[in-house]
Amino acid sequence: MNAKANSIMAGYLGDKKTMIVHHLGNMQKKCDIYHVEKLQKQYFTPDLLKTAIDFGFSPCTWCN
């Protein structure tokens, strides 16, 4: 059992297609991020909502 896998997961994931940022720790079924293509995924450094907004992303209504 590899429980550590979850702890290294990113906090925020941006969808470049919709320009919406999701909070992965609080993800909802309605976020539907499983349909986001790999090339459309944007991670942030630092991994904060503010960073995502500075990049031009809008916070997802369901998970932020």
Ligand SMILES: [Zn+2]
């Ligand atoms: Zn979301």
